[in-house]
Amino acid sequence: MAEHAVRVVLADDEPLLRHGLRVLLESGGPVEVVAEAGDGAAALEAVRLHRPDVLLLDVQMPGVDGLAALRLLTTLPSPPAAAVLTTFDLDDYVAQALDLGAQGFLLKDAEPATLVRAVLDLAAGGAVLDPRITARLLPRLRTAGVGLGRGRAVETLSTRERQVLELLADGRPNAGIADQLGLTEATVKSYVSTVLTKLGVRNRVQAALLLHGVAPSS
Secondary structure, eight states, X not given: OOTTOEEEEEEOSOHHHHXXXXXXXXXXXXXXXXXXXXXXHHHXXXXXXXXXSEEEEESOOXXXXXXXXXXXXXXXXXXXXXXXXXXXXXXXXXXXHHHTTOOEEEETTOOHXXXXXHHHHHHTTOOEEOHHHHHHHHHHHHHTTHHHHHHHHHHTSOHHHHHHHXXXXXXXXXXXHHHHHTOOHHHHHHHHHHXXXXXXXXXXXXXXXXXXXXXXXX
């Protein structure tokens, strides 16, 4: 295992799926699955014990489910980046996970390379949003009026802030944004904070969804 492998906890109540994800992740890049869990309570205990960089968790699990685990995760010191593993028929749960601050949403049938890249980007501070999930969530956001007032806020961003937002929405971590724009990571961090404040959102994945929701379709 690479010295600087990204440490991951996998939480899903299907042992076969967990095994498959472990094999895919560990064979596809510098990733180490340090623990597996069959429910939210075990996932939280694994996070406390192993201090992973990333937590991948299912929503529907017995006992403490994924949503409850996300809610409790914020009470832990230095919680890991958390991404939800989901299927197409769980839109309501995905929307709730978004409100609870999930930093990524991945479909369980994603390509192996996509899963590995997502884990690496999450560990680096990026937001991960499968385009197929975005397409399902945007109509819900528009129906709720999310894209109206906040959509206008996008128009108030400076040119540089809009550039940062677009790269952020593409899943780039701060280091990647800095490289692309020729800025320091500290400067990018300041821009990201300003963008989130101006848009009235709590995290990068919410900002990404907002941009997708107000940007013209290609």
